[in-house]
Amino acid sequence: MTTVNLIRKLLVANRGEIAERVIRSARALDVATVAVFSDPDAAAPFVALADEAVHLPGAAPSETYLRADLIVAAAEAAGADAIHPGYGFLSENADFARRCATAGIRFVGPPVEAIEAMGSKIAAKELMTTAGVPVLPGAVVDDDALAADPDALRTMAEGIGYPVLVKAAFGGGGRGMRIVQDADEVADAVAGARREAASAFGDGTVFLERFVEDPRHVEVQIFGDTHGTVVHLFERECSIQRRYQKIVEEAPSPAVDEALRDQLGSAAVAAGKAIGYTGAGTVEFVLAGTGEFFFLEVNTRLQVEHPVTEEVTGLDLVALQLQVAEGEPLPADVLGATLRGHAIEARLYAEDPSRDYHPGSGTLHRFAVPDLPGVRVDTGVRSGSVVGTHYDPMLAKVIAHGATRTQAARRLARALAESQIHGMVTNRDLLVGILREAEFLAGRTDTGYLTRHGPAELSAGSSAATARRVHALAAALADQAGRRADPPVQRPVPSGWRNVVSAPQVAKFRLGEEEVVVAYRRERGGWWASVDGEAVNPLRVYDATAEAIDLEVDGVRRTVALHRVGASVYADSPLGATELVDVERLPVPGTEAAPGSLFAPMPGTVVRVLAEPGQAVTAGTTVLVFEAMKMEHQVKAPVDGHVAELLVSLGDTVETGEVLAVITSEEEAA
Structure with missing residues (x-):
């Protein structure tokens, strides 16, 4: 007889859309919920949705949602007997899972050993090789001396073969990643990736890996229980990405037939069994045009794109996570899951695709997605919500399900096109353009899709x-x-x-x-x-x-x-x-910025200054680099000319619209 230890009160160690998502499933299972919230999130909808909430003083993730000690203390104060980490933040942190166990609080996720095995992408690749899962060749940059030796880095990259991907060993989401095409780029790429990885994940270790140009990114949803069963719930296609982050995901993949589906599923299950996996996890692969696939990583958590799997299987993956954490075996509808129809998800971001996807911030004056058949909206914002600079700028995931892929794409395009999103620039027009574009509708998607079809082309409406x-x-x-x-x-x-x-x-x-x-x-x-x-x-x-x-x-x-x-x-x-x-009818004299002014597109911190007053620059020259939302952003000269003024210094904090530098063009100088 199976022993089930019911969860009575669940603390959700996350924010926004995923916090709301977890709370909804927990309430349906009669599990009381506790939210934690930072200062900027005090009025966020997920806080009101929970039964109780605990304040985490501060704004930055390092002060709040990444503080394992504060999260566990909040659970103890509220009397929660389980913690769901969502995705991001502490969701793949083995020390946090261990701290929960020490406090006698259930961690809704895999065992500590499984997280540790996959926490390092380097160790994960070695383990997968042993398990018979195909992997790409690579090498590790794990110490400062090696990272500072350009000759050694070039030799390492040449041994792998160009192009090479520089990738953070810990974390994900596109942070700490660079593509290197030749030997001259290796040292700078490693240095930049290490800085970004250290800032985002607290560890600057990176590795070099053979980069497969324009493959498909296909991942397999796995689920395991505490009784030794591991199954897969089919694949998702996540090839359309910007800055290595997914923006359109679908299930099933248009490139996968039944034979390939069996191979991918078998490899994913083998990966799960190799690490004793329980709960929801995702095994990610790159799929080459030849049909060969190679292991990328195992995400030991729920994925952002899990709704498309839910839509094509009819399963509630969050509810299943909770039931597995309670000790229940995987039910029959999971063991015998079948595919039904097609689902596509679009991630709606507060960002400007025309400006290299710069994230935005401000007040969302109106947010309304039409209620259409087959359309689902997972969001953490409402009309009046404030989108800040401390967290990911995703506003919502809009998901459409249909009997066919074409029907799902049409439903999703219509829902996005009719949405009213006022107060900030978003990627909505880009998403609609993708969903209506001929190559996408034909299923010919890969990671080079947005290189072939730029934002200007996809976002431009004929009207x-x-x-x-x-x-x-x-x-x-x-x-x-x-x-x-x-x-x-x-x-x-x-x-x-x-x-x-x-x-x-x-x-x-x-x-x-x-x-x-x-x-x-x-x-x-x-x-x-x-x-x-x-x-x-x-x-x-x-x-x-x-x-x-x-x-x-x-x-x-x-x-x-x-x-x-x-x-x-x-x-x-x-x-x-x-x-x-x-347009102001009587503008105040002197309020206009000087010609050639370079503005901060968002709040951030200056991390590098690469020019000085009087220096000659050409169009495209990087003048300075600032960090915002854990990503580095380059500010470049728009024209050939000279740096007339440099108004910020290393370490300065800048606000949106602040003038950073002034470039005098050659024509103006003449």
């Missing part, structure tokens, strides 16, 4: 010019409707007063780097308007309020939803989404 025209006109008319309302809707810029009543009213907006000028007036027969001097004819307005304009432009009728926040107007319609910003 961009029409959207600019219609949305600017709608914004102006919505403001006019608001002023005519009873009581009138207040605006930061008052309506213009005119001596000549027949003269049109004028509204000016900034759309990115462009200025849009709308002139309009109401006439006896209807409306007259122009956008940037071009008359809109015919124009018909069916209904107008401060929140929505139902209008016909160039023979096509559309409804544009408007949402004003301060000087910004957010317009959403079938043409897409646009943010328009009021």
Whole structure:
């Protein structure tokens, strides 16, 4: 008879989307929940969702969610008998799992020994070789002397064969990774990867590995129980990545047939059994065009992309984690799991793909994803949430399930396209572009997909010019409707007063780097308007309020939803989404930045200064490097010229929009 020791109260040692996800499954099992929260997360939705919560003073992960001692103390204070680590933070930290055991608290995850075996990617590869799982050749850079010896590093890389991937031995998520194409790049790549790995994971050890160019990234979900059973729950395709981080995942892989699925599954189960695995884990592989696959790593935790596996199997993986932790054997629906349909997940980030995916921060004024059939949203934000700089900028995972891959892709594209996301730049347009792109729809995806299809190509809508025209006109008319309302809707810029009543009213907006000028007036027969001097004819307005304009432009009728926040107007319609910003009618003299100013795209800390005042630079030269969200970001000269001013120093903390340096172009100097 199986002995089951029920979990009564679960502390979730994480935040945001995954904290909410775990809390929902725990509540469905009648398990009380405890959240922990940092200072910036005090008002976060996951805190209110939990039954109880414990404050972790501070903001940075190193002060809060990475403090094993504080997490265990919080569990003891709340009377929790189990801890779920989610993903990231302490989820793959063997010392944390050991500390939980010492305190008599169950760690919802694999045994300490399994985490330790996979905690080092170097040791993991050796173990997998012994277990008969195919691995890529590589070598370790584990001491400062070797890391500082360029000749030794070049010899090591040449022995592996170019291109070479420099990779952090501990951690993941794309941090501490560099691709090296030739000998001249090795030393700098190792130095940069070691710095980033030490900052993100507390250990700067890296290793070199043969880099398979543009393979598919395919991973297998495994599950083990405490009775010795390990099974796989099929594969996921995670090839579409930026900066080595996945942004689109799906199950099953369009490249895997039944024979290859059996081979991948068998290798993954062998890997799990080799380390005595229990709970949810993922074995990651690279799949070459030849059909060969090679072991990458085992993630000893729940993956971000686990929902696609849930959608195609009908299983609740978080509930299964809890049941395995209670001592239950894997149930029949896991042992006999089958694939049903197709699921695709898109990670919605607060980031700007057009600026090398720079993460953003600020207030999310509106967040609304339409409720469509087959669409699921896992998120940790709501309208009004503040997205800070201390944590990952992912806003949500939007998942669609369908009978076929095409149906799932179409459902997901529609859900994202109709979403209202106001307050910050996101990768939404890029995701929609991917889901509607021909190569993706044909299943021809690999890790080079975003190299072949850049953000500018994928994000550009065919109706961009029409959207600019219609949305600017709608914004102006919505403001006019608001002023005519009873009581009138207040605006930061008052309506213009005119001596000549027949003269049109004028509204000016900034759309990115462009200025849009709308002139309009109401006439006896209807409306007259122009956008940037071009008359809109015919124009018909069916209904107008401060929140929505139902209008016909160039023979096509559309409804544009408007949402004003301060000087910004957010317009959403079938043409897409646009943010328009009021142009100040009387700007304060001297407030504009000097030409050639380089701005901080986000808050961060300056970690390297590579230029000095007066130095000649060429377009693309890195002037300085700053660190934000545990990633290094390069600030480069936009043109050939000279460094006229350098306004920051090593170690300075900078805010979004702060001027870092000024580059005088050769033309300006002349």
